[in-house]
Amino acid sequence: MLSLWQDLRFAARVLVKNPGFTAVAVLAVALGVGANTTIFSAVNALLLRPFSFPNTDRVLMVWEKSLDATFLRGSVAPGNYWDWRAEARSFEHLAAYQPQFFNLTDGDQPERLAGARVTPNLFAVLGVSAERGRAFAEEEAEPGREQVALVKRSVWQRRFGSDPGLVGKSVRLDGRQFTVVGIMPDDFDFPWSSTELWVPLAPDAKERANRDSHYLQVAGLLRPGATIEQARAEVAAVAERSRGLHPDSNAGRTAYVETLTDNGTRGSRMHLKVMLGAVVFVLLLACANVANLLLVRASSRQRELAVRAALGASRWRLVRQLLTESLLLALAGGALGLLFSVWGVDYLSHGLPPTFTQYIPGWKNFRIDSTVLAFTLAASLVTGVVFGILPALQATRTNLNESLKEGGKSGVSGGLRRNRARSLLVVSEVALSLVLLAGAGLMVRSFVSMLTADLGIRPDGVLTMQMSLPRPAYPEKSQRADFYERLAARAGELPGAAGAAAVNFLPMDRGGTSSSYFEIEGRPPFEKASRPYAEWRVVTPGYFEAVGMPVLEGRGFNAGDDERAPFVCLVNRSLARRFFPEGAVGRRLVVNEEEGPWEIVGVVPDTKDEDFEEEPELGFYRPLRQDPWWSMALVVRAERGDPAQLAPAAREAVRALDRELPIYNVRTLRDIVDEALSAQRVMVFTLAFFALGALVLAAVGLYAVMSYTVAQRTHEIGIRLALGAEGRDVLRLVLWQGVGLAVAGLGVGLGLSLVVTRVMASILHEVSPTDPLVFAGVAFVLGLTALVACYVPARRATRVDPMEALRYE
Numbered sequence: 001m002l003s004l005w006q007d008l009r010f011a012a013r014v015l016v017k018n019p020g021f022t023a024v025a026v027l028a029v030a031l032g033v034g035a036n037t038t039i040f041s042a043v044n045a046l047l048l049r050p051f052s053f054p055n056t057d058r059v060l061m062v063w064e065k066s067l068d069a070t071f072l073r074g075s076v077a078p079g080n081y082w083d084w085r086a087e088a089r090s091f092e093h094l095a096a097y098q099p100q101f102f103n104l105t106d107g108d109q110p111e112r113l114a115g116a117r118v119t120p121n122l123f124a125v126l127g128v129s130a131e132r133g134r135a136f137a138e139e140e141a142e143p144g145r146e147q148v149a150l151v152k153r154s155v156w157q158r159r160f161g162s163d164p165g166l167v168g169k170s171v172r173l174d175g176r177q178f179t180v181v182g183i184m185p186d187d188f189d190f191p192w193s194s195t196e197l198w199v200p201l202a203p204d205a206k207e208r209a210n211r212d213s214h215y216l217q218v219a220g221l222l223r224p225g226a227t228i229e230q231a232r233a234e235v236a237a238v239a240e241r242s243r244g245l246h247p248d249s250n251a252g253r254t255a256y257v258e259t260l261t262d263n264g265t266r267g268s269r270m271h272l273k274v275m276l277g278a279v280v281f282v283l284l285l286a287c288a289n290v291a292n293l294l295l296v297r298a299s300s301r302q303r304e305l306a307v308r309a310a311l312g313a314s315r316w317r318l319v320r321q322l323l324t325e326s327l328l329l330a331l332a333g334g335a336l337g338l339l340f341s342v343w344g345v346d347y348l349s350h351g352l353p354p355t356f357t358q359y360i361p362g363w364k365n366f367r368i369d370s371t372v373l374a375f376t377l378a379a380s381l382v383t384g385v386v387f388g389i390l391p392a393l394q395a396t397r398t399n400l401n402e403s404l405k406e407g408g409k410s411g412v413s414g415g416l417r418r419n420r421a422r423s424l425l426v427v428s429e430v431a432l433s434l435v436l437l438a439g440a441g442l443m444v445r446s447f448v449s450m451l452t453a454d455l456g457i458r459p460d461g462v463l464t465m466q467m468s469l470p471r472p473a474y475p476e477k478s479q480r481a482d483f484y485e486r487l488a489a490r491a492g493e494l495p496g497a498a499g500a501a502a503v504n505f506l507p508m509d510r511g512g513t514s515s516s517y518f519e520i521e522g523r524p525p526f527e528k529a530s531r532p533y534a535e536w537r538v539v540t541p542g543y544f545e546a547v548g549m550p551v552l553e554g555r556g557f558n559a560g561d562d563e564r565a566p567f568v569c570l571v572n573r574s575l576a577r578r579f580f581p582e583g584a585v586g587r588r589l590v591v592n593e594e595e596g597p598w599e600i601v602g603v604v605p606d607t608k609d610e611d612f613e614e615e616p617e618l619g620f621y622r623p624l625r626q627d628p629w630w631s632m633a634l635v636v637r638a639e640r641g642d643p644a645q646l647a648p649a650a651r652e653a654v655r656a657l658d659r660e661l662p663i664y665n666v667r668t669l670r671d672i673v674d675e676a677l678s679a680q681r682v683m684v685f686t687l688a689f690f691a692l693g694a695l696v697l698a699a700v701g702l703y704a705v706m707s708y709t710v711a712q713r714t715h716e717i718g719i720r721l722a723l724g725a726e727g728r729d730v731l732r733l734v735l736w737q738g739v740g741l742a743v744a745g746l747g748v749g750l751g752l753s754l755v756v757t758r759v760m761a762s763i764l765h766e767v768s769p770t771d772p773l774v775f776a777g778v779a780f781v782l783g784l785t786a787l788v789a790c791y792v793p794a795r796r797a798t799r800v801d802p803m804e805a806l807r808y809e
Helices: 002-016 019-048 078-087 122-126 153-160 228-245 260-264 266-300 302-310 315-351 370-395 400-407 412-418 420-451 477-492 573-579 643-657 669-712 714-722 727-763 772-797 802-806
Strands: 059-066 091-104 111-118 148-152 170-173 176-184 197-200 217-222 253-259 462-468 497-503 515-517 533-539 568-572 588-590 598-604 619-623 631-638 664-668
Touching (some): 002 315, 019 266, 019 669, 059 260, 078 091, 078 253, 091 170, 091 197, 148 170, 153 176, 266 315, 266 420, 266 727, 302 315, 420 669, 420 772, 462 643, 477 631, 568 573, 573 598, 643 664, 669 772, 727 772
Parallel strands (some): 111 197, 148 176, 533 619, 568 598
Antiparallel strands (some): 091 111, 091 217, 462 631, 497 533, 497 631
């Protein structure tokens, strides 16, 4: 311990005496460790521990899947769920749930709550229980006995003032009375973190046999000793029997099983893998950079190390001393990097809007915790060893006679041939920098492509707000249609409004959509397994004008398209081109045989979805009068200026029609588009920051090596100048050596980039992972940076005084 303490004291003194070297090395390590700590915090929260349920390791998600793999994770029909529940023996419990919103109208201010209808055994599947009161009993899943509710602690505190007597009291949800039987803890985030209310799922006998409507999500608890492969085989066998027994509804369908964690991390996985790969490259760059600095510095300490060796110090003793210095550097850099990561975590956690992060499991746990601190310490120690071991071994490979003669002359005539380790590190830095720059360049091009994409709408100047009519208060279709048409008319007459309408699903919103299979009148029916389906939106007249969507062919909807008129629809351009290349207007779709065919009266542009998929979804639109919905969104186009200024007047228009109706998600259509871009924007800025850091590290590393090379070759350069060489000859000589290293690094980096960037293909928008423009651009930028980093030492070499150089050393 005494010798270790001596090593630490000596290492600290050495580093303090070299503040410039120490500062550069600590900053390089801080960048590498800080970047890794930040991204590991996200990986830890979103990939390693997205759920904190006691049974997480045994919970499986069961989906419907098409045999031709056109979809892998489809919602489940109630009849199929009850088949699985009765016949699949690998599950201890098999639960179903349906996310849903509820209007809480107790008190003066109505509130919209995110909730879910669940089978009572869901809580046994997840292994959770109520914090106060109890969870649901099995008999409360029977029709007529389901008017009980569980609320989250946040609702209990916010809405009911932490009333200790809330359990057992009634609350009004969607116009009906429900008895609160329990309060769930705040960390119970299922199915989403925004969920605050649960009521029993209580289908009657007819609904339990329903195999045509697919709206349930299914989670199962694996029996002890059973495997996921057994569960997959069982539900697939049940699905196969169902195809034989119910060919009309189950043709082309089977089952798909995955773990709860795999399902919950599906959206984050690829983005985080790319980010994790980027920060590992940054850390490797930092290690290479500091190792280069240590190698340069070790050359100036050869006499010191030779004297210590001559006095009896073993090579291991010298290596240990140098590694101690490296570890001190790494720990100081890690401490500073931890401060950087606090800022990084704050930036990332606030870079995405809550309406987006509510669907990301584990987002609440995205923070610096004890696991992250342990990772930072381990990363710092490993980094210290990685960048310190090569310089330590190189520096202690000492020839005592050579090192002690004449002050340790190094013999400079060998040039870069004697500095292969430094040269190799520089080549590695340039190559890694190119990979990071290429990845960032591809993301920037992808982001620019998304910004300039044709959305199919004009989002600027449009205000939106959502609402859902309580079913008991608006049981008739005509009541629902009347409400939304009157609301749109009132909102369109507001001062500053240029028009208003209502739609069931806003474009580019993550709140979901509806879709349906369809047939074409006059053509043979499609095969069951390959029936086309399209997104389905319901709108009031004036919707297309309000969102800035032109009608390309035919006409839009008008007041005459009501429940008494023939059913009509508009289709998007993709559906029209695919099925009606000769012209869509006047043709007929069959979606519901009970309703009969719908006549296509117009064609509108495709709209991008929230993920900016390159292949647009097929879509059609129906008039509200012919298909009244309870939940709709009001859209109001402003004549000029900020549409958000219309929000107070629009709220009053709603309250004038129904004072108890909650209004939620009040935002502009531009906000919705920006939310869809938010994940890409954060990733672009983060990767660009890492790439800029990599560029700086590569430049510093190349500059350090070339500066040291010039210093080592001062005597040689003096001789050349004394013999008549001109400054440009020396400049060319030194530049050629530096540019040679840079070109070697560019060659290696281009080859590596072409392989690595292919993994980004799934997150790029209309950009190839081998885009030549990006690769040429980043190679030019990195090459120019390397040239500047080499030029400064080369220029200094031309100013060497021959007389001083000849007396060098």
